[in-house]
Amino acid sequence: MTLARQFFAAAAGAVIFGSSAYAQGGDKPDIPADLLEDPHVREELAINEFTAPSIAKIFESLEALAPLPILKFQRDPDIKMPLNRADLAVDLGSLIADGFLVVQAGELGKVEDLAAELTRYGKALGAGERVNRHAASLLESARKQDVPTLKKELAATQKDVELELVTLRDADLAHLISMGGWIRALQVSSDAVANQFSEARAKEIMREDIADYYSSIVTGLEPRISERPNFLAMRDIFAGLRTEMTLEDGQQPTKERIEEIRQQASKLVELAHQRQEGP
Secondary structure (H helix, E strand, C coil): CCCCCCEECCCCCHHHHCCCHHHHCCCCCCEEHHHCCCHHHHHHHCCCCCCCCCHHHHHHCCHHHCCCCHHHHCCCCCCCCCCCHHHHHHHHHHHHHHHHHHHHHCCHHHHHHHHHHHHHHHHHCCCHHHHHHHHHHHHHHHHHCCHHHHHHHHHHHHHHHHHHHHHCCCHHHHHHHHHHHHHHHHHHHHHHHHHCCCHHHHHCCCCHHHHHHHHHHHHCCCHHHHCCHHHHHHHHHHHHHHHHHCCCCCCCCCHHHHHHHHHHHHHHHHHHCCCCCCC
């Protein structure tokens, strides 16, 4: 697949970013163009002032790797919901990613539990009413085995929560939802490529532009988030992945390089689920 390398300049004012570091003079990094929602989707969801990479688009970019090993990376049903809002946002992104994995694998019987979890996390982040609407539609679509609508509702869940967080002047958390989704996607997709390697499959996950984006995002978060040890470690891993994923002209990805990416993705997941007590 040929990946677009164009960039969409998404500048937002201090009113939108509130206390985010980007409102203090920093520039929000450009989002890889193929991870932006289509303009008509953004208009339908009324999210024109703020954008983050779409988890739905992340999974569209990985369709060539299907089926992904969802059963190997099932979410622990006993995991406790975190108290800290940054941790909640990262976890919500991972949950939305799990939704796309469930739909892709045809495991629609798992949608009910997923919808319940999305509702809990949405409520904890102050977006319960918005998420409730999507959760009800997810259940109805799963009952009808309506896969296109399931995907649409998962994408809308991400964007509606982001919109609510921006309204609450919590734009940093909106970025973390997207980041949690990509970390989960990278974990599963890198494992799929490592276990069934080909140069063509490997190129699908060599996304130095995405790694660079999230490295910049973590750097620009509020200090109370960006200076946490696990976020500092994630920033460094993103920066390392940017280098690991960069291919020079004529260079092909190797199995050894994919194995290193897989290991780093596993570390990202571990770091992303480290909790901080309190809001």
